[in-house]
Each structure stands twice: as structure tokens, then as C-alpha cells.
Amino acid sequence: MEAVPEKKRVTVDGQDYELVFGRPASLTSKPFTYCPGCNHGTIHRLVAEVIDELGIQHRCVGMASVGCSVFSYEFFDFDFISCAHGRALAVATGVKRVQPDTVVLSYQGDGDLAAIGTAETIHAANRGERITTIFVNNAIYGMTGGQMAPTTIIGQRTTTTPEGRDEHRIGWPIRMSEMLALLPGVAFVARTTCHDAKSILKTKVAIKKAFRAQLEDRGFSMVEILSNCNVNWRMTPQDAVNWVGEEMTKVFPPGTYKDVFAEDQEKARADAPSKTKAQSSEKTEV
Amino acid sequence: MSAQRVFMKGNEAACEGAFRAGCKFFAGYPITPQNEVPEYMSKHIWDHGGTFIQSESEVAAINMLMGASAAGARAMTSSSSPGISLKQEGISYIAMSELPCVVMNVVRCGPGLGNIAPHQGDYFQATRGGGHGDYRTITLAPNSVQEMAQFVYLAFELADKWRNPALVLSDGTIGQMMEPVDFSEMPYVEPPDKSDWCLNAHQEGRERHLITTIYLLAEDMAPVHERLVKKYERIKKAEVRYTDYMSDDAEILIVAIGSPSRVARSAIKAGREEGLKLGLLRPITVWPFPYGVIRQYAESDRVKAIVVTEMNWGQMVEDVAMAVSGKKPVHFVPKHGGLTFTPEDMLEPIRAIRENPMNPETLWVQT
Numbered sequence: 001m002e003a004v005p006e007k008k009r010v011t012v013d014g015q016d017y018e019l020v021f022g023r024p025a026s027l028t029s030k031p032f033t034y035c036p037g038c039n040h041g042t043i044h045r046l047v048a049e050v051i052d053e054l055g056i057q058h059r060c061v062g063m064a065s066v067g068c069s070v071f072s073y074e075f076f077d078f079d080f081i082s083c084a085h086g087r088a089l090a091v092a093t094g095v096k097r098v099q100p101d102t103v104v105l106s107y108q109g110d111g112d113l114a115a116i117g118t119a120e121t122i123h124a125a126n127r128g129e130r131i132t133t134i135f136v137n138n139a140i141y142g143m144t145g146g147q148m149a150p151t152t153i154i155g156q157r158t159t160t161t162p163e164g165r166d167e168h169r170i171g172w173p174i175r176m177s178e179m180l181a182l183l184p185g186v187a188f189v190a191r192t193t194c195h196d197a198k199s200i201l202k203t204k205v206a207i208k209k210a211f212r213a214q215l216e217d218r219g220f221s222m223v224e225i226l227s228n229c230n231v232n233w234r235m236t237p238q239d240a241v242n243w244v245g246e247e248m249t250k251v252f253p254p255g256t257y258k259d260v261f262a263e264d265q266e267k268a269r270a271d272a273p274s275k276t277k278a279q280s281s282e283k284t285e286v
Numbered sequence: 287m288s289a290q291r292v293f294m295k296g297n298e299a300a301c302e303g304a305f306r307a308g309c310k311f312f313a314g315y316p317i318t319p320q321n322e323v324p325e326y327m328s329k330h331i332w333d334h335g336g337t338f339i340q341s342e343s344e345v346a347a348i349n350m351l352m353g354a355s356a357a358g359a360r361a362m363t364s365s366s367s368p369g370i371s372l373k374q375e376g377i378s379y380i381a382m383s384e385l386p387c388v389v390m391n392v393v394r395c396g397p398g399l400g401n402i403a404p405h406q407g408d409y410f411q412a413t414r415g416g417g418h419g420d421y422r423t424i425t426l427a428p429n430s431v432q433e434m435a436q437f438v439y440l441a442f443e444l445a446d447k448w449r450n451p452a453l454v455l456s457d458g459t460i461g462q463m464m465e466p467v468d469f470s471e472m473p474y475v476e477p478p479d480k481s482d483w484c485l486n487a488h489q490e491g492r493e494r495h496l497i498t499t500i501y502l503l504a505e506d507m508a509p510v511h512e513r514l515v516k517k518y519e520r521i522k523k524a525e526v527r528y529t530d531y532m533s534d535d536a537e538i539l540i541v542a543i544g545s546p547s548r549v550a551r552s553a554i555k556a557g558r559e560e561g562l563k564l565g566l567l568r569p570i571t572v573w574p575f576p577y578g579v580i581r582q583y584a585e586s587d588r589v590k591a592i593v594v595t596e597m598n599w600g601q602m603v604e605d606v607a608m609a610v611s612g613k614k615p616v617h618f619v620p621k622h623g624g625l626t627f628t629p630e631d632m633l634e635p636i637r638a639i640r641e642n643p644m645n646p647e648t649l650w651v652q653t
Contacts, residue, residue, distance in 0.1 A: 058489035061357075064498070073496055079485040081356050082498040084379050087349040090341070094353020094361070097337045098311055101487035102357070120349070123342035 024048035026057045028077045037237030039194040039227035040068060040136065044075050046204045047105065047134060051078075054211055061095055061102045063088040065117075067109035068142040076105075086117025089124035092131045103214060106133045111141050114150040114176050121176070128185030128219040132210045135176065138227040139248060146232030150174045153251045158232070173251055177224045181257035187219030188212075190256040193226040195245040199254070209261065218260050226252055287330075290470045296434040296461045297322035297364075300390055300454065301330065302469065303435035304362050307442035308477035309388070310336040311354035311361035313347040315369060318402045319458040320392035323364040344369040348376030348389070355385040356497050358484030360442050360477045364390035366458075367408050368399065370416075377451055378417030382499040384514075386445035388438060389423075390454040392461035393544075395624035403624025404458030404545055409601035412455045413573040420511070422518050424452040424525060425573040427543040431465035437570075439472045446478055448521055455572060457597070459545035459626065527570035528579055532558070536565025538636055539583050541606050542595045543569055546627050550595060553629035553636070562633070562640060572602065580609035591643045593617045594650070595632055597624075603650050615639075617648040 008019040023029070026048035032041040051057050060078040064070060066085035073080035079102075083091045088106045096104045113121050113135050124131060140158055141147040148158040148165060151173045155164040165173075177191045188210050192203040203225055210221035226248050230240035256262070287302060294302070297320055304312070304327075312331055314324040328338045337354075341347035347363045354361040365373060370391045380387055391412065395405035415421045424444050426437040434456060441452035481488065485495055501507035532554055533539060542550045547568045554564040567583065569576050583589050592614055594603040603618045610616050619635050621627050635648045 059487040060489075061485045061487075070500060073498065077494060079489055079495045080497070081353070081383075081485060082500055083352075084349065084375055087345065087352075087376070090346040090349035091353035091356070093339065093346075094311065094313070094350040094355070095357045095485055096353075097339070097350075098354045098357035098359040098361075099486050102485065103487075119342050120346050123346065127339075 024052045026051040026060070026077055027075055030074050032075060033071065034068065035231050037228065037230045037240060038068070039138075039225070042194050042200060043134065043136060043203070043225055043227065044072065046200070046207055047107070048076065050204060050208045050211055054208070054215070056103045056211070056215070059101060059103045061099070061104050063092045063104070063106040065106070065108040065112040067112050069107055069109060069136065070143065072107050086112050086115070087120055088112065089117065089120045089129070089131065089133065093124055093127070093129050096130055100130070103211065104131045106131055108133060108135055109142070110135070110137045110139065110149045110151040114174050122180070122183070125180045125220040125222070126183045126185045128187070130214045130217060131220060132214045133220075133222040134207070135222055135224040136227045137224055137252065138229040139173070140229050140232050142229045142232055146229075151252070153248065175252065177222070177257045180220075180222060183220075185219050186221070186258050187260040188221040189224070189258045191224040191226065191252055191254050193244055193249060193254055195226070195228070195241045206256070209259070213260065224252070226254070291466055291468050293464060293466050294431065295322055295464050296431045296456065297392065298326045299431045299435040299467045300364070300438045300456075301326040302467070303438035303472060304388070304442070305330065305334045306469065306472040306474050307439045308360045308475050309362050309442065310334070310359040310477065311351070312336065312363065313339040313341045313350040313354075314363050314365065315341050315344050315347055317366045317369045319394060319404075319461050320364050320366045320390070322461070323390065323392070344372035345375060348373040348380070351387050352376055352380050352383070352385060355380065355387045356383070356485050358480040358486065360386075360446070362388040362390070362438070364392065366392045366394045366402075367396050367405070370408060370411070374411070374417035377423065378415070378419050378421065379499050380451050381415070381421035381423060382419065383497050384449040385451070385497070386449050387451050388441045388445055388454065389451060390438065390456060393455065393457045401624045402458065404597060404626060405624055406457060406544060406546070406597040406601070407599075408455065409572065409596070409598065412453050413575065413605070421514065422521075422573055424448065424450055424521060424571065425455050426452070426527075426570060427455045427572050428460055429544055429547045429568065430460065431463060432467050434460060435467050435469065435472060444525060448517060450517070450521070455544070457544045522574040525571055526574045526576045526578070528576040529568050529570060531566040531568070533565030533567055533583070535563055535588070537563040537588060537590045538565075538639060539589055539592045540564060540566045540595060540632070541569070541580065541592060541602070542566065543572060543602065544597075546595045546597055546621070549627040549629055550632060553632040556629050557633055557636065562636060564636065569602075572605075575605045575609075577605070577609040580606055581611070584610040584613040589614055591615045591617060591639050593619055593632075593636060593639060593648070595619045595627065597621045597626065600650065607650055615643050616650045617645070618650040619648055
């Protein structure tokens with residue numbers, strides 16, 4: 001799980017040091033421009049670490065979506081294209097079909113993926129496009145100033161649900177991971193959070209599996225990451241992080257909703273005796 | 287397909303033109319009267335090493351095209367009017383990203399669902415950008431099955447030459463009719479290498495490639511706009527195409543595109559038999575529009591009036607009027623609702639125009 005794959009030396013004030021924690025190669029040197037306490041920086045770093053560890057930086061092509069991460073290409077250091085609001089997975093489909101050797105990353109927020117781009121999301125997943133999607137769910141529209149998102153939870157106040165989200169007026173928070181898990185084209189989908197160290201480490205494990213699903217040609221993969229928006233939630237960064245862990249996870253339970261690797265293992269276990277049998281009977285026939 | 291001369295439908299000929307141009311990606315959605323395009327593509331593009339996707343929507347199709355083009359492929363989509371409206375968002379992004387692609391519109395009658403009869407109501411949309419923001423698309427208007435193939439072939443060339451979306455503005459008649467097509471001047475070509483800018487898996491040892499349309503600071507956006515404007519100016523100088531028919535001695539010049547331009551030829555022949563000196567000017571590119579040549583006709587003493595025949599409420603006539611600049615009366619002879627012209631539909635008003643070049647019945651007055 002080390003962030004720096006090779007031991008590097010650095011010189012500070014004439015002293016030679018071993019670098020034990022540095023910037024992943026897949027991130028540019030540009031400082032993050034996200035708000036203090038926002039999880040985008042954490043998630044960018046996790047994605048970059050996974051890409052470094054898998055050694056795929058120079059094959060990666062990123063889809064920048066519309067929302068707070070619209071400039072994600074300034075921070076990730078590989079080929080990138082900026083897409084219209086909600087259309088990242090359609091653009092990703094075009095890229096991946098033309099250049100199947102690329103590793104395609106789509107980095108989207110909840111408005112982009114679960115409102116304006118719902119059709120593109122569901123159909124890319126249903127076609128089993130070999131694309132890895134990082135879906136950052138912070139239950140609000142951050143960039144436009146705190147309006148209701150498709151994932152805003154019941155009672156949550158936003159600038160367009162000033163009295164709190166009322167399901168009778170505007171419906172319920174949408175659970176994308178559960179929905180996508182129903183589709184045969186999906187190889188891996190999990191929901192994680194970033195509200196404490198343990199959950200951040202789990203998120204990284206899920207991101208790696210999601211990329212593996214693409215690299216091993218298994219199908220569509222997505223990690224939904226519950227994130228905070230302390231600014232638009234009108235909370236302190238600490239309260240916002242607590243709210244993710246205490247309130248958001250009730251509506252959006254973390255977990256793995258589809259995992260072909262786990263299914264493989266289960267199947268292998270179940271098939272093991274019968275397979276041996278089949279093989280032996282084949283042999284006798286010969 | 288190896289035969290050089292084939293009897294086929296306009297929509298299918300367009301696909302063959304695309305294959306010969308090296309089209310490797312097609313995404314589309316069913317809509318009449320262009321269904322033969324995705325159907326033909328889905329059957330044959332694989333043999334040419336390409337990919338077909340029946341998308342979930344027109345919006346998705348054009349964005350798939352954006353991705354395919356960004357990844358370096360020659361890519362195409364087609365639709366008919368309501369579907370082309372949906373594609374406008376993507377065309378705006380593709381134009382701003384300076385990505386090449388080909389979009390074919392087999393125009394039907396609008397607004398709204400309208401009907402599936404041939405129409406020319408999408409002229410403004412095709413020649414003025416069509417989506418949000420300030421941009422232009424190179425737009426070719428075929429009037430035969432031969433030209434469906436040829437103009438798609440040419441559209442790919444122009445799209446790559448200028449790194450700009452190119453449109454083929456057809457109509458239901460041209461898309462649906464069958465004629466012989468000669469492919470001898472459309473050899474199969476290898477698409478150009480775009481590895482110096484496209485997105486791919488070979489990034490080792492090169493700068494990363496970034497394709498974006500967002501420039502938050504006006505100071506950053508202005509030079510991009512300036513570059514685009516200059517590009518459009520160069521396209522206007524280099525790519526104007528038109529053809530004429532019996533216009534050398536014409537006293538009344540008809541300007542028409544698409545299927546009405548075919549009817550106009552019949553009207554000209556019949557008119558000349560009764561002593562009407564008629565000729566046709568047919569723009570092949572409607573953007574860039576052949577303003578210059580129309581201005582020359584307008585300035586000629588011989589030409590008494592200019593008649594624009596369109597299957598809409600008056601769109602190309604505005605470009606013609608702009609070219610003529612009041613030097614000669616401009617008349618507008620329309621067909622509405624998806625009805626198509628007969629030669630007599632054109633000749634009747636033209637006889638009145640010969641009697642009175644300022645005939646108020648058809649005189650186009652800019653309002």
C-alpha cells in the first residue's frame with residue numbers, strides 16, 4: 001500500500017534524505033484548488049496512487065466532468081478531455097472503443113452522473129463499457145452554490161430546498177450503486193466513504209479493484225465515494241466529516257454491490273468438485 | 287463493396303462514402319427518414335475495421351463521436367431534424383474543441399415532431415452554428431445519391447483539414463431515393479495519423495494531450511476565439527463551392543439546394559421552351575455560402591431578378607438577399623408542410639416575375 005513505489009532520495013539544506021511520502025507521479029505539481037476540508041483532494045490522490053501502483057499512468061485517459069472537479073485535468077498528469085455536463089461516459093465510450101489499449105477514467109459528481117447524465121451512466125454500464133468511474137457523492141451541487149442534488153437526503157437544506165428536501169415534492173435521494181449493481185454489464189461497483197482513515201484506505205482498495213475490472217476486460221466499474229461539502233452544507237469541516245459518517249451512510253450504506261472477482265472465487269469454490277468429476281469422466285471416455 | 291457503379295439508396299450511398307473515407311466509428315439513434323444509415327452501418331462497418339453503437343440517445347451519440355474523434359478516429363453520426371436538435375449541444379463542444387467529425391442531417395419537416403416528409407427547415411441551424419456559442423460548421427448540401435456518397439467523403443476530408451465538424455445537409459427525398467452511384471473517384475483512403483494531438487495509450491516520452499472547452503478568464507478565452515474566427519475566415523476563402531446550370535445567359539436566376547434544385551432544372555428546361563431565360567445557381571457549401579458569385583450575378587445587367595425556391599418559410603433566401611444587397615429584386619417561392627415542388631410550382635410565379643420584376647406576391651422583403 002506504499003504511495004511511493006521506488007525509494008527516492010531528496011536533498012534538503014544540503015542534507016540527504018530518503019523520500020518516504022511524496023506526490024504520486026500521476027498528479028501534476030499544481031496545488032489543489034478545492035475548498036479546505038473537501039475530499040476531492042483525498043480522492044484525487046487515491047486515484048493517482050492506484051494508477052501509479054498499477055503502472056498505467058501513460059495509458060490513462062481521463063474524462064473531466066462538470067462540477068467542482070471540472071478542472072480535475074489540471075491535477076491528473078495524463079491525457080484528458082473535458083466533457084459536457086453529464087456526458088462523460090458517452091465521451092468515454094467513444095475513446096475506449098477507438099483506443100482499447102487506453103485505461104479510461106471518468107471522474108464525476110452526483111449532479112453530473114445521477115441527474116443530467118443518468119441515461120449516459122446507465123447505458124454505458126449496461127453496455128459493459130470497459131471504463132472506470134469515480135463517482136463523488138456529496139449530496140449537493142457544490143460549484144453552483146449549494147442547490148439540491150439527486151442525492152440530497154430527506155430533510156437536508158439546500159438553496160433550492162430551503163425547508164429541507166421533501167420527498168412528496170421532489171422525490172427521494174437516488175442510489176446509483178444499488179441500481180447499477182442490477183446490470184449484467186457491471187463488473188464492480190462499491191460505495192465507500194472518506195470520513196476517516198480506515199474508510200479512506202478501504203476506498204483505495206475499491207478504486208484498485210475498479211481499475212482491475214477494466215484492465216482484465218471484465219466490464220464497467222464504479223466506486224461511489226461519499227464526500228463532504230462543508231461550505232455549502234454550512235458546517236465546519238469536522239462537523240461535515242462527522243455528518244458523512246453518521247447521517248449520509250444511513251441513506252447510502254457503504255459496501256460492495258457487485259464484484260465479479262468475489263463471484264469468480266465463489267464460483268470456483270462451488271464448481272471445484274464437479275469440475276474434477278467432469279474432467280475425470282472426460283478422461284475415461286478418451 | 288468492390289463494384290464501382292452501384293444502384294443504391296441515398297442513405298446507403300452516404301455510408302459507402304464514409305467507408306471509403308476511412309470512417310471507423312459510427313454512433314446513432316433510429317429516426318425516420320434516415321434509418322437506413324445506422325442499419326447499413328451496423329451491417330457493414332465491422333468489415334471496414336470500425337465500430338457501430340446504437341446509442342441510448344442523440345445526445346449520447348454525438349458525445350460518443352466527440353470521444354471517438356478525440357481518440358483519433360474518423361467518426362460520423364447521422365439523424366433527422368428532431369435528432370439533430372438534440373445533437374447541437376455536442377456539436378458546440380466539438381467545434382470549440384476543434385475536433386473533426388461528420389454529422390449528416392436527412393432533414394424532415396418541423397418544428398416539433400412535424401412529419402417525416404422532406405423539408406429544408408434546418409438551414410439556419412446548419413449554417414449558423416446551431417448550438418450555443420459562436421461557431422460555424424462546414425456544411426455541404428447534396429442533391430443526388432451520387433453526391434450523398436461524394437459529399438460525405440469530402441466532408442471527412444474537410445473536417446480533418448480544418449479540425450472542425452462538417453455537416454451534410456440532405457433532405458428526405460435525397461436520402462430515400464435510389465440512383466446509380468459511381469465510386470471510381472472515391473478510393474478507399476487510410477485516415478490521417480493524429481497521434482500528435484489525439485488521446486491514446488502511448489503517452490510515454492511525450493507531453494500529455496489535453497482537449498478542453500473551458501477558459502474561465504476572458505483574457506484566456508479571447509485568443510481562442512480569435513484563433514477560431516481566423517480559421518473560419520480562412521475556410522470562407524478556401525472552401526466555397528457551387529455549381530450552375532444554364533446560367534450564362536439567364537435573365538432570371540433561381541437559387542436552390544437539395545431536392546428543389548432538381549425540380550428547378552426541370553423548370554428551367556420547360557421555361558426555356560416557352561422563352562423564359564432561366565438559370566440555376568446551386569450552392570454546394572451553404573457554409574461557407576457563395577455570396578461572391580451571387581453578387582456577381584446580381585451586378586450583371588442581364589439578370590432581372592433572383593428567385594429562391596426552398597421547402598421552408600424562408601431561410602437561405604436571407605443569405606441570397608445579403609449577397610444581392612438590394613441590387614436586384616429577390617423573390618421567394620416556398621413549399622410548406624412537407625409538400626414538394628413540381629416544375630409548374632416554380633414556373634407560375636416566375637412568369638409573373640418576368641412581367642413585373644417587383645411583383646409583390648413573391649418579393650422577399652426583409653422584416
